[in-house]
Amino acid sequence: MDIQLQGHAIRLYHGGSAFDKNRPAILLLHGAGHDHSVWTFQARHLAQRGFTIVAPDLPAHGRSAGPQLSSIEALAAWTLALADALELDRIRLAGHSMGSLIALAATAAAPQRITALALLGSIAPMPVAPALLLAAQEDRARAHGMINQWSYTPRGQLGASPTPGSWLTGANLSLMERQAPGVLATDLAACNAWQDGLATAGRVVCPTLLICGERDQMTPPRAVKPLRDALVNAQGGARMMEIPGAGHALMAEAPDAISDALRGFFTDT
């Protein structure tokens, strides 16, 4: 479904089911240089289990138009504006990587609206390697290669995809190449610049689920601890789930485990 938001066409994916604002809503936010399609398995799974799913292409990503938003705060405000436009008063929110920072910021900004928060492949702050920031600006192909190298486990990098016939790293390269020049660099700069993550986490009042890949090199499990501690001590409390054998590209490498984790968490909350 395409809608107009703030004067720009926005692509929303609903997991193969019609949008129904009367059902419990889950918003799924993609990461840097991606679009809604990273969530297809999870979106279809949740849409069959009583939820209505909204997986947007963020502004200037995928099929969504509009100027790209260059800060986590602006993207969080946009996410809440999207919920307003869809007349969703209360939402469950999940985000991957950059999308997790947006989800975290949106949750803290609208504590009365977000009833559950799932953060996948998330750390705070989320410093981006200078080499990757530079490559994203000057040599996209190299940046895409670095992201693939750090996002997939050794097993994932050589294939053996859960999805028959899909070459995981090739698909990720193609998805990143489809974004306009500069989109990835702006996304990564926004992640790198946002320093308010831990303070923001302290203000979260809804339950939070942290999901990390056991072999994540981008946001490794050991680096999640400060964010986990902040969320555990926040009003809503938090728990952390480590997905065995998965890297940062969790939804592609372990689609069933992520679908099951999100379904369980959002059903219970």
Add this chain to the structure above:
Amino acid sequence: MTQPGSFGRETLALHAGQSPDPAHGSRATPIHFTTSYVFPDAEYAAALFNQERPGHVYSRISNPTNAVLEERVAALEGGVGGLAVASGQAALHLAIATLTGVGGHVVASRALYGGSHNLLGYTLPRFGIQTTFVDTADIDAWRAAIRPETALLFGESVGNPGLDVLDIPAVSALAHENKLPLLVDATLVSPALQQPLALGADLVMHSATKYLGGHGVAVGGVLVDGGRFDWEAAGRFPTLTEPYDGFHGMDFAEESPVAAFLLRARREGLRDFGACLSPMNAFQILQGLETLPLRMRAHVANTRAVAAHLAAHPLVERVAYPELESHRGHALAARLLPDGCGGVLSFDLRGGRNAGRVFIGALRLFSHLANVGDAKSLVIHPASTTHFRMSAADLAAAGIGEGTIRLSVGLESADDLLADLERGLYAVGKLLKS
């Protein structure tokens, strides 16, 4: 390694798409001889059918052994995924049937494998899909042939019978100007020598029967999607951009912008047309694929030796191999096929049809049969076999002389191959003196 996170062709040929079997630790790819797969419970079964969980349902649609082949060829081609099918012909049919139907149109190079020419020129018109054939090198002819209903441009990397070299960058640029995809049949070069997707093509197909397998024991085909063509922006591919009632109302381009084509081709084409590959064949092709880069280097080395030998022989009027300066595609081949033009060449003998028959009859190492891309050297004389009903004039129109011989140069010792060819040429010499 050119970019972080990437692997060389030799590594991909051995490893891509497979990791040791988690159940038993098998290093080799297991052959999953099963038609179907047990569902853990009813809910999981429904989830598989709804495409909310990845996995296998029925081997006509996917199979774990075939999936390794699909991913491996996709990796070697630089694509987003692949489909293993029953033959190269099945791959071509699946590509076209996924993109268009009654009223559709294809623009194709005239220099095609005969089976592809039959499908496009005779069979698909019965189903309402027309093809305009154009000279491979005439970009203006390609442009002029495009119609509003055109859905696809199609050519071979190196085309039969004259080994015409397809200018993939130029034809793909023309295709993209017209919001059309380019499908390249790269069977004769394999991903060891050329990656059409990197040159601008959108889809690649192979008769895996040929170099991918290399052993001549298994028929199969593979179709790979580059994942870069924007079906939605093109606005002329409703099979990919409108809800499909035959599969949950799925809008494939919305579902997956990078894999829309493969989704539809698998969920409709493999499901309904049913041209699936046997897992045994997939396994056998995988065994060959492991050594593809090594084999192609050896094929090219032997073919260069054969081409040079024949080009210098007084009983040979002409050798068609793009690496020779005399070939009209020589400059293009130097640019697009710097590692070699494969192992197939053709040449014209003095003496016409009789010379061709005598030549082939004298050979001992070259096997006389209708195939290419085998590890063993192969030979055929079109005028007395595949095209024997055609007159000299008709042969000429197809680019075939009465004395044209096609060789598929194998991996035997080069000296032995040259000696065998000399045996045939000696027999032709005797014929011409008698």
